[in-house]
Every structure is written in structure tokens, then in C-alpha cells.
Amino acid sequence: MARIPIEFTLNGQEMAEFVDGGATLLKVLREKAGDMSAKGGCHQGTCGACSVLIDGQLRLSCLTLAGTCDGARIETTAGLAQGGVLHPLQQAFTEAFASQCGFCTPGMIMVAKALLDQNPRPSREEVIEAISGNICRCTGYEPIIVAILAAARANSINAA
Amino acid sequence: MPLSLQTCSSTGEALAALAGGAGRHYLGGGTLLVRRANEGDIGISTFVRATDPSLSAIEVGKGEVRLGAGVTMAEVARHPALGFLAPAARAVGGPAIRNMATLGGNLHAPAPYGDFAVALLALDAVLTVEASEGRRSVPVEAYLQAPGGIVTAAQFRLPVDGHFRFLKASRVKPKGLSVVTIAAIIAEKGGLVASARIALGCMAPLPMRARTAEAALVGRPLTAEGIAPALVAVLEGTDPITDAIASAWYRREVLPVHLGRLLLGPVKGG
Numbered sequence: 001m002a003r004i005p006i007e008f009t010l011n012g013q014e015m016a017e018f019v020d021g022g023a024t025l026l027k028v029l030r031e032k033a034g035d036m037s038a039k040g041g042c043h044q045g046t047c048g049a050c051s052v053l054i055d056g057q058l059r060l061s062c063l064t065l066a067g068t069c070d071g072a073r074i075e076t077t078a079g080l081a082q083g084g085v086l087h088p089l090q091q092a093f094t095e096a097f098a099s100q101c102g103f104c105t106p107g108m109i110m111v112a113k114a115l116l117d118q119n120p121r122p123s124r125e126e127v128i129e130a131i132s133g134n135i136c137r138c139t140g141y142e143p144i145i146v147a148i149l150a151a152a153r154a155n156s157i158n159a160a
Numbered sequence: 161m162p163l164s165l166q167t168c169s170s171t172g173e174a175l176a177a178l179a180g181g182a183g184r185h186y187l188g189g190g191t192l193l194v195r196r197a198n199e200g201d202i203g204i205s206t207f208v209r210a211t212d213p214s215l216s217a218i219e220v221g222k223g224e225v226r227l228g229a230g231v232t233m234a235e236v237a238r239h240p241a242l243g244f245l246a247p248a249a250r251a252v253g254g255p256a257i258r259n260m261a262t263l264g265g266n267l268h269a270p271a272p273y274g275d276f277a278v279a280l281l282a283l284d285a286v287l288t289v290e291a292s293e294g295r296r297s298v299p300v301e302a303y304l305q306a307p308g309g310i311v312t313a314a315q316f317r318l319p320v321d322g323h324f325r326f327l328k329a330s331r332v333k334p335k336g337l338s339v340v341t342i343a344a345i346i347a348e349k350g351g352l353v354a355s356a357r358i359a360l361g362c363m364a365p366l367p368m369r370a371r372t373a374e375a376a377l378v379g380r381p382l383t384a385e386g387i388a389p390a391l392v393a394v395l396e397g398t399d400p401i402t403d404a405i406a407s408a409w410y411r412r413e414v415l416p417v418h419l420g421r422l423l424l425g426p427v428k429g430g
Contacts, residue, residue, distance in 0.1 A: 004165060021207065022163025022197060043198040045191050051256050058256045063194040065187070065207060067165040111255065132335035133254015 004067040010035060011079020019066040026050045026061035029076065037078035037106040041135070048134030051107040052076050058114040077106035080113070088158070089113060089151045096147035100138035107134050112148045121152055163197060165207045171290045171310045174210040178310075179292065184208055186310055189232060189260035191253070192269055215264075215312060218242070223318050229264030229287075229311045233276060236263070244324045248279035248343060251328040254335045264311045267303065271362045271401045272337040275328055277304065278367045281359035282324070282343035283316040304366045319345050327422040328361075329414065331405065338362045339406045340415050342422050346377070353377045353386075358419070362411060363398040372396040373419070387423050391416040 003018040010033055017032050024043075029035045029052070041049035043062045050062040053075040080087035086094065089109050099105040108131060115122055115130040122130065127148045128141075136144060165187075168174040178184045183205030187193050197204050215230030220241040227236065236242055236249035237258065252261055252275055266276040267287075277300070285300045291309030300314065325344045330336030341361030347354045356377040358370040373394035380386040400411035 002164070020162040021165030024194065024198070044195050045253070045257055048254065048256060057259050059259055060191075060256045062198065063190045063260065065165055065190060065194060067167070068190075068209065114255070129334050130255055133256050 004070075006066060006070040008069050008072045008074055010074050011076060017066070021065070021067050023066045024062050025052070025054075025059075025064040025066045025069055025074070028066040029061060029074075035076050035078045037076045038110075039103055039106060041103065041107075046135070047104070047107075048111065048131075049104050049107040051110040051134065053110060053114060056114075056117065058111060075110070075113075077109045080109070087113075088154045089116070089148070092147040092151035092154065093144070096143045096150060098139060098143040098147035104134055104136040104138075108136065108144055112151065115148070116152055116155065120155055122148075124149065161205070163204060163207065165209070168208065168210045170212050171210045171215070171312055174208050175290055175292060175310055177206075177208045181205070186210075188230060188262040188265035191257055191261045192265055192273075210310070217313075220318065224315060225318050226313055226315045227263050228313050229262060231263050233258040233261050233263075233266075236276075241318075244319060244321075245279060247326045247328075248276050251275040251326070251338075251341065263314055267300070267311060268307060271365060272339075272403060272405055274367060275338060275341045275361055278341045278359045278361035279324075279326060279343040280314055280316070281367045281369060282345050282357050283319065284345075284357060285314040285316040287311050288313040288315070301369060320347065323347055325422050327418055329418050337403075337405045340400075340411055340418055341367075342415075342419055344422060346382070346423070348382065351381055352379055353382065358394070360394075360398070360415070362406075363400045363415060365399070365401060368397065370394045370396075370419075377423075382423055384420075384424065387420060390423070391420055394419050 005018055007016045019028055026038055026040055029038055038052050038061050039049035041047035045060050045063050050060055052061045054072050089112050093099050111131055111134055127145050166177050185193055185204050187207040187209040215228040217228045219226040233249040233252045237246045266274055280300045287298045287300055287303050289296050289298050289309040289311050323345050328341045329339040344358045346356050356374040358374050359367055360370055361367050373390040376390040376393040400408040402408045
């Protein structure tokens with residue numbers, strides 16, 4: 001079966017790959033592009049560990065066929081730190097102990113980034129709604145909620 | 161053998177591609193079909209998708225709404241003229257799923273999924289379906305019983321403000337699978353119910369209308385006493401699923417409770 005040529009940007013870097021029609025974006029990111037930040041948890045759309053941004057929109061990379069991503073702008077947690085400086089969300093997750101085993105963290109951070117990009121000062125309820133598609137089995141969620149709210153506060157302080 | 165992906169510019173082209181052999185499936189947002197492939201469903205050989213922009217169109221005007229089958233739940237939820245439908249669209253999945261899951265796909269989502277299809281059933285939506293014999297208009301109820309072809313759009317009358325009601329009972333908030341989902345359009349006149357359409361999710365393998373309950377409501381007031389016959393009648397014809405979320409027995413026990421709350425509580429649909 002013919003492989004599909006796709007071009008996309010991954011965290012600002014131009015990429016070109018030949019992909020199988022059935023290859024998910026998650027598989028291409030991890031096995032071809034070398035970006036291991038998105039995780040394959042359930043492959044069912046239940047856990048959110050594979051969350052990425054495609055053209056600024058939150059998507060599950062395990063349910064997105066790479067062949068549909070030609071021309072797309074893809075962002076993952078691996079692209080957030082700039083020049084060795086952590087993104088405010090990464091910093092806040094570190095400080096709030098919002099990451100324990102770490103498996104859900106890249107998905108949680110991309111979900112939080114999608115939220116803060118749209119809504120820089122979310123309420124606690126909006127944060128809970130935003131992470132509702134992501135499962136964490138370690139933290140009990142509270143530190144994650146605290147971290148996202150802290151990152152939002154840090155952003156607004158920096159912007160002021 | 162690796163799976164293949166065929167991208168078509170029109171639904172007509174996609175129909176021809178689907179007819180080209182076994183194992184070809186139409187791809188919407190991927191939340192059902194790619195999941196099946198990930199789970200190892202060997203009945204899938206080819207994903208066929210259509211990129212026709214009309215599939216993503218939302219048209220609201222003159223009391224009518226037309227939603228392309230490729231419109232996502234997130235697009236419905238944030239559309240300013242579709243506020244009444246936002247609770248139904250937000251009932252589906254989490255934020256990432258809602259950015260992907262489409263109206264067309266929700267019609268094919270088996271219980272306990274398919275909350276949006278329940279809303280479309282209460283709205284008495286008419287689907288535009290492209291099939292080999294041509295383009296047809298099919299009521300959503302008939303389509304759910306006998307799906308086929310490619311759904312390109314759903315059309316329905318914009319309900320009067322406050323007539324549309326929606327409730328999804330789930331054990332986990334804000335995102336949980338449905339114990340029971342109820343959508344209804346209730347019109348009142350002079351303090352009595354003038355007309356009622358009630359659709360149920362998870363009370364049968366497919367979303368179903370509760371016609372006996374609808375009939376039992378007409379001419380009655382929306383009071384505890386007025387709705388009592390409808391709460392008994394709503395169980396008629398139900399054949400709920402049993403799954404990890406709830407048993408069929410439990411679903412039947414709680415359906416009248418939730419219908420009562422939906423009918424007596426404040427209208428959240430707007």
C-alpha cells in the first residue's frame with residue numbers, strides 16, 4: 001500500500017515523512033520524529049496521555065492518523081522549554097509536585113496550555129473541566145489543578 | 161497488511177471508494193474508528209475520508225439549523241446561536257475528544273456513548289444521506305435503526321427558547337460515561353404540556369423515543385402529580401444495556417427519577 005508523504009512543523013521545526021495510512025500521529029512522533037513526550041496510554045481516547053496541539057487545537061495523537069496531518073502545525077511538551085528555561089506550566093508542575101510517575105504529565109501540560117492559550121485566567125472549575133479527559137493515577141489531581149492555577153497567575157504577573 | 165488511508169475531496173468520491181472492497185470504513189473524527197483499529201479490529205483495511213468543506217458548515221437561520229456531519233462537538237458547544245445544544249455537545253468526552261468527535265460519528269457511537277445523537281433524536285432532526293442510489297433525506301430515528309451511506313448533514317427546527325431540555329446522569333463529573341441520557345422538547349400552553357418529544361440514551365442499544373411517556377404528558381401540568389403517569393410510562397419499550405457503568409436493572413430504576421428531575425427542574429438547555 002502506498003505510503004503517504006506528509007510535511008508538518010513540530011514545535012516550529014519543519015518535518016517531512018512518509019507514513020503508512022494507518023499510522024497514528026503518536027506513532028510517527030515517537031518512532032519517526034524522535035519526540036517521546038506524548039505517551040501512548042490507552043490508545044482508546046480515554047486517558048489523554050497522548051494529547052498534543054494540532055494547529056493550536058487540543059487533539060489526541062493516538063486517534064489522529066498522521067496521514068491527515070499534512071501541512072499541520074504540531075506542538076508537544078518537548079517544545080515548550082526555551083533555551084533551557086522551563087515553560088511557566090512546566091515550572092509550576094515542578095514546584096507544585098504535580099508530577100509523580102510523570103506518565104500523564106506531558107498530556108496534562110498540553111491540555112493546560114490549550115486552556116491558558118484560550119483563557120489566561122481560568123477558574124478552578126474551568127481547570128477541572130479542562131483536565132477532565134486526562135487520567136492521573138498518582139496525584140489525586142489536586143496538585144495538578146494547583147499547578148495550572150499557579151501558572152496562570154505567573155503568566156498574568158509576567159504580562160503585567 | 162498495513163492499513164491504508166484514502167483522502168477524497170467529495171462525499172461522492174468517498175462513496176465510490178467505500179464500494180471498492182471489503183474492510184473500507186468512512187473516517188470522521190477518528191474517535192471511534194481509529195480506536196477500533198488500535199484495538200486490533202481486523203475488519204478495517206482502509207480509512208476513507210472526505211475533505212469537502214461543506215461537511216464542516218454550521219448554518220443557522222429562519223428557525224432552521226443545518227449542521228454538517230463533520231461539525232465537531234466543540235464547534236457546536238461554542239457556537240453563539242446554539243447555546244441550547246451546548247450541554248449535549250459538552251456531554252461528549254473530554255475537551256480533546258470534543259475537538260475531534262463529529263456529529264456524524266456520534267450517530268454511530270454505541271451505548272453508553274452517543275449523547276449528542278439523543279439530542280438530535282429529541283430535535284427530530286432529518287439527515288442528508290449520500291448513498292449509491294442518490295441523496296436522501298432520512299429522519300434520524302430511521303437512520304439509527306438502519307444506518308448506511310454517508311451522512312453529510314443534520315437539519316432541525318430551532319426550538320423555542322426554553323423548550324429543549326437535556327440531562328446526562330453519570331457517576332463521575334465532569335466527564336463520565338452515561339448511566340442514562342435524556343433529551344426532550346417540551347412545549348407548554350396555559351400551564352399544560354401542549355407537545356412533548358422525549359429521547360433516551362442507554363435505555364436500549366440505540367437511542368430511542370419514549371412515545372408512551374410523551375403521550376402521557378400532553379394535557380398535564382409539569383407538577384409532581386402531573387408527570388407521575390409519564391414517569392411510569394417512560395419504562396415502556398426500554399431494553400437497557402448492562403455495562404461497567406450500570407446494570408440494566410439500575411438504569412430502569414433510575415430513569416424515572418432522572419426524567420422527573422428533567423421535567424420539574426430548571427431548564428438548563430436555554
